[in-house]
């Protein structure tokens with residue numbers, strides 16, 4: 147047996163959803179740069195689920211379906227009030243709420259294509275309401291019902307703050323959602339596929355994926371980046387802080403990637419947004435700190451920033467609590483998870499690799515009375 151640590155370079159499935167070839171990311175053959183500049187998040191959802199861009203009628207239909215399914219059952223809202231709310235990380239709340247939603251979906255165990263697609267709509271539609279309701283309830287505020295006249299990104303910001311968001315904030319969040327939507331066989335997507343390859347249900351697949359995204363080596367890195375920036379505090383402290391970490395062989399959050407070598411094509415879009423938004427909010431130091439960190443880490447380690455690095459200062463500039471950054475990633479990435487879950491069901495085979503055993507050889511059972 148040959149063991150490939152972390153399954154690096156192992157091709158575990160075929161997929162027609164997204165590809166990363168020579169550091170170029172495409173969704174269904176559309177370059178991410180093109181999509182980031184031109185597509186809305188709703189168009190991207192349609193693209194990932196149908197493998198084609200929607201026409202106007204198809205897009206309207208999807209938007210209506212999402213709007214009609216955006217409200218949470220009251221049981222889920224009530225459940226939040228039972229959590230030890232100020233000790234719970236929003237990713238744990240999101241994971242639990244998605245699992246809970248499965249209890250209230252009467253079609254949860256129906257496995258035909260149409261039922262699974264309807265569940266995908268319901269889950270995608272409800273993700274913003276889960277994150278924003280939790281964020282408000284923990285501050286003692288009432289959750290805000292979604293509005294049917296707002297786009298997906300605007301609705302998220304509206305449900306979070308209760309105010310109609312400015313156009314620039316909607317544009318920034320919409321672009322961030324487009325950039326995070328799918329990424330081939332990343333850890334959380336793989337987790338979702340492994341789960342549903344047992345023919346488990348859509349809610350179980352997404353619940354598992356949220357658990358995988360939460361970790362700081364994956365989606366949790368965006369919150370960790372903001373924690374690092376806050377800890378550094380000022381531009382003057384950057385040099386010493388980063389060099390000391392590198393000397394101690396500690397990881398700098400938001401840098402490195404398993405697949406990209408030259409660089410993550412999404413980072414430049416988030417970098418530009420970070421520059422614009424931090425200037426607008428009168429806090430350009432966050433962006434200046436980031437560029438200085440980037441120049442040290444690329445210079446010393448030849449490691450480029452990944453999608454999580456500049457997204458942190460973008461979300462901070464939108465006034466979003468730092469521990470909601472990873473849940474926002476999930477609000478977007480669930481579109482990719484769902485596309486992969488539906489694709490897995492279409493051509494399923496149980497995913498079950500092997501492990502090379504490294505424990506002791508054959509041993510004889512010793513009764514407990516005779517053990518030292």
Ligand SMILES: CC(=O)SCCNC(=O)CCNC(=O)[C@H](O)C(C)(C)COP(=O)(O)OP(=O)(O)OC[C@H]1O[C@@H](n2cnc3c(N)ncnc32)[C@H](O)[C@@H]1OP(=O)(O)O
Nearest residue numbers: 362363364365367396397398399400401402403404452454
């Ligand atoms: C959406 C996403 O999930 S994007 C990734 C988000 N995660 C992060 O930003 C966390 C920081 N980055 C990392 O931990 C890694 O780069 C990962 C997890 C993204 C990729 O990990 P792997 O492909 O397994 O690379 P691995 O961790 O083995 O690193 C290879 C080498 O680069 C170094 N390295 C990798 N990332 C970093 C980093 N961020 N800072 C400093 N050194 C790093 C490692 O220390 C290691 O060095 P060594 O060979 O001298 O021991």
Ligand SMILES: O=C([O-])CC(=O)C(=O)O
Nearest residue numbers: 329331332333404405453
């Ligand atoms: O693909 C990966 O390993 C990590 C990921 O999800 C991303 O970069 O968006």
